[in-house]
Amino acid sequence: MVDAATVKSLARECGFELVGITTAEPPAEAGYYSEWLARGYAGEMGYLYGKRAEMRGDVHSLLPSAQSVIALGMLYNTPAPYSTQWTDEELGWISRYAWGEDYHEVMRARMRELVERLQALDRFEYKVCVDTSPVLERAYAQRAGLGWIGHNTCLINQKIGSWVFLGEVLVSLDLEPDGPAPFRCGTCRRCIDACPTEAIVPTGRPEGPAYALDSRLCISYWTIELRGAVPEEHREQAGRHVFGCDICQDVCPWNRRAPSGGDAAFAPRMAAPPLERLAALTEAEFEEMFRSSPVRRAGYSGFLRSVAVAMGNSGNPRFREALEKLAAGGDKLVREHACWALERIEKVVVT
Template sequence: MAEADPGTREAIRDRALALGFDAVGFAPAALGTQARERLGEFLAGGHHGDMGWMEAKADRRGDPRVLWPDARTVIALGLSYAPHEDPRRLLDHPDRGVVSVYARGRDYHDVVKSRLKALARWVHEAYDAEVKVFVDTAPVMEKPLAQQAGLGWQGKHTNLVSRAHGSWLFLGEVYTTLELPPDAPGGDRCGSCRRCLDACPTAAFPAPYRLDARRCISYLTIEHQGPIPEELRPLMGNRIYGCDDCLAACPWNKFARRTREAAFLPRAELTAPRLVDLAQLDDASFRQVFSGSPIKRIGRDRFVRNVLIALGNTGDPAQSGAVERLLDDGSELVRDAASWALARLRSRPR
């Protein structure tokens, strides 16, 4: 285990900020009992849905030292992706697809990880310490660790809320063998507010601070691999990849400055995409359009499934032509969504 000299922590913080991170905090490489209990309850209730990887590595997720026994400190880092406009503005334009703010620009995994690696390399060289970096895809409880490191607190929507950045922070971590003084944990400042809970279109929150992913539009449109339950489809509106409703409703967002990251600015084709155009994507064109985007990872079939549900929700029979063309698609998932959408459109009075 490496021992840190006085001033090491602030030097690391300064370096992280110089690399472009917006929030930096330090926490012991351990999680409290509440975080582990919440994880256990989440999994026991089946609220993780198809995300079997969460259960398979629950021991590593609940204890950083199971993931890496030599870790002593977690350097928690945040990068703001605060939007330049209300991400819900297109919800009143049913012929357009709504993509979650985080997925409108470049894949954040690439942006965050490259900076994490740069910081970790500097820490290793400057202090002869061992380091490991993680962003999203590893079995790490990022939000509880970020709260423990003072970056904010887990709000009633279960996402991290920052006094400075609202609900718009990408998170990443550098685990290190350095023993560093921790920051004070973030205190809960939600109070009696429940705007995030009331904003959810599908009532995915059985209680404050608890999420049932099986009803969450972000889960349904991104993680869920099969047909979306029919009773939830009308509630999805024109949300075709993720959902920002609970995040956007948070009043702490009024303090968030627009992201300064050019990589996170929306691509032109995702600012107000026409559903009929997206429905025409085959596998090759899907891969071309979404190269370098996190959307690419769900594949064409799941994406077009989402687009078809949105088309069915337009209430506009004129959209039927775009749907009919997919009734004989090679994907059963797409055919199912097309059949549902067409039946819904034809049931509307002309």
């Protein structure tokens, strides 16, 4: 027989720092999601629209027999400096979550182990979800007591902060639910003020979350999800980010004392690599360097596009030669961004 206490103790043994339980009922905020889409905040992330959007607010669309959601969190923090501390202008910034192994694989393996151990005690139907399933992960995690959704829209745990990946096991078991985590941002707005692109926007709602993320303005979206050109008027704001962005979490006081996770899978392989090295990568070298890393998601062309923008923003004339090579290459997207970067370097050097 499986009860909530057993689930929690086995989840911890499987390597999850956070575990909580909530019912399979749709979260109260599910309606906000369609509003978020209607406002255009999802940009061109096609997988967030259509049928998958309808499924997102109710986990029964993934497991009709679901009675409970086991919400899980895995810490990925490491002692390495925050992106805001890498001041050397020859380096590009990769966000903390992408420094080690791809969390989808790491989490899924641990979640399967948890399910196997639970199945040894009881038979039940289940579904394992990590990021890519149409589930409002932060809303379920908040309701299961893992943390609150901050003004930066990240789930923050009072003890370990927000450097946490989320995953859920939907189960047909009726488990004792936990209470929701209270909101603890108070009047703080450090993330809102620190965001270089003003992507954290007021919802204008008297009830519900006061802020939402407009992905179209977010560096994380440009460098990870956007397949085409980074809007020219925003390129300067992207700074030296080449994959993802951590600024709104770096400045959060709840991360000041965030512990580091013990998981070797998330130990940094590549945190702030030299831009020159990245610009010179062949496609095969890119695949090899970022094998089993989340960075592969950007694709070779998308990655070089972001490297070119970062080089331009560094204003470092030493990058001219590397950029000229990219500007003469066969990829139209990369060529255009490299030309922009060359112009930007001229501008920065002259002024």
